[in-house]
Amino acid sequence: MQPRERLSETAGKTFITYILPITGHVITSRDNDVTFPHIYKEAACHLKLHNLHQRFSATSTDRDGDIIIMLVFLFLLGLALGAVSSSDDPEMVLERSSCPSFWFSFNGRCYKYIATKMTWADAELHCLSQGGNLVSIHGKGEDNFVKLLIKNFDLAQGPTWIGLSDIHKEGSWMWSDGCVAKFFSWKKGEPNNRKGEDCVHNNWSGMWNDRRCSTTLPSVCASRTTCP
Numbered sequence: 001m002q003p004r005e006r007l008s009e010t011a012g013k014t015f016i017t018y019i020l021p022i023t024g025h026v027i028t029s030r031d032n033d034v035t036f037p038h039i040y041k042e043a044a045c046h047l048k049l050h051n052l053h054q055r056f057s058a059t060s061t062d063r064d065g066d067i068i069i070m071l072v073f074l075f076l077l078g079l080a081l082g083a084v085s086s087s088d089d090p091e092m093v094l095e096r097s098s099c100p101s102f103w104f105s106f107n108g109r110c111y112k113y114i115a116t117k118m119t120w121a122d123a124e125l126h127c128l129s130q131g132g133n134l135v136s137i138h139g140k141g142e143d144n145f146v147k148l149l150i151k152n153f154d155l156a157q158g159p160t161w162i163g164l165s166d167i168h169k170e171g172s173w174m175w176s177d178g179c180v181a182k183f184f185s186w187k188k189g190e191p192n193n194r195k196g197e198d199c200v201h202n203n204w205s206g207m208w209n210d211r212r213c214s215t216t217l218p219s220v221c222a223s224r225t226t227c228p
Contacts, residue, residue: 092145094152103223106145110223111135113153113160117216120199123161124176127221134163135222136175138183143202146220150203154218157203161219164200164208166191173200179227184208 097105103112114126124134137143151157163176170193173181187207191197199213211217 092141092148094149099223104149106142109225111146111149112221113149114219114221115153117218118161119216120161120165120213120219123217123219124163127163127176127219130221132221132223133175133177134161135220136163136177136179136181136225137185138179138228140183140185143183143185147202147206149220150218159201159203159209159211159217161199161201161217162208163222165198165213166210167198167213170198177222177224177227179225182228 094104096103099105099110103110105111110132112130112132114123116126118126120134127133135146137146146162147157150160154160164173164181165176166173168174173184175181185202185208187204187209190204190208191200191210193210195212197210197212199215200208200210201217202208
C-alpha cells in the first residue's frame with residue numbers, strides 16, 4: 001500500500017515521482033513544478049496506513065489483526081477519496097477524464113491550477129504556452145468548479161487570477177479568450193477601479209474583485225472553448 005516511486009530525468013534534471021495508489025494522484029519533486037499537487041489528505045492517509053500496518057504486523061499474526069488492518073484501511077480510504085470532493089456542491093468532484101496530467105475536467109473543458117505567482121499578463125502568456133488562456137467563467141457551476149480546483153491545491157483559497165479584464169476599454173469586461181462576459185460574481189462594491197484596477201481575480205471572500213494587473217497572484221488556465 002505504499003506509494004510507488006520512480007526516478008525520471010528531464011532536461012538533465014533528475015526528479016522523483018510518487019504515484020499514490022488509491023486515487024492515482026501523482027506527486028513529483030521536480031524543481032520549479034508550478035503545478036505541484038498538494039494532495040495532503042491522501043498522502044497522510046498512506047503514511048498512517050503504512051505505520052499502522054507495520055505496528056500490527058510486528059505485534060499480531062492472527063486473523064483479528066488482519067481484520068483490524070482492513071477496517072482501518074477502509075476508513076482511511078474514505079478520507080482519501082474525500083480529499084478531492086469537498087465542495088458546496090456535494091456532487092462536484094475533480095476528475096481528469098481525458099485531460100492531460102495536472103489538468104481537470106468540467107463539462108468537457110480542461111482546467112489547470114498554476115501556483116506560481118505572476119502578473120495578470122504573464123499568467124495569460126503562461127496559459128497560452130500551455131495551449132489555453134486564463135480561465136473564462138460562464139456560469140455559477142463553472143465558478144464553483146474553479147473555486148474547488150483552487151481549494152484542492154491552495155487550502156487557504158487565496159486570490160487567484162481569472163481571465164477577465166477591462167484593459168482595452170474601461171468598464172467593458174472581456175475574457176482573454178475573446179468571449180464577451182455575461183456572467184459575473186462580483187463582491188459587493190466591486191468592481192471599483194481603485195487606483196486603476198483593470199484585471200480580475202476570484203476568492204475575494206468567495207467572490208470576484210478587480211485589482212491592478214501588476215499584482216502577482218496564482219492563476220487558473222483553461223482550454224479554449226466556444227463562446228456561449
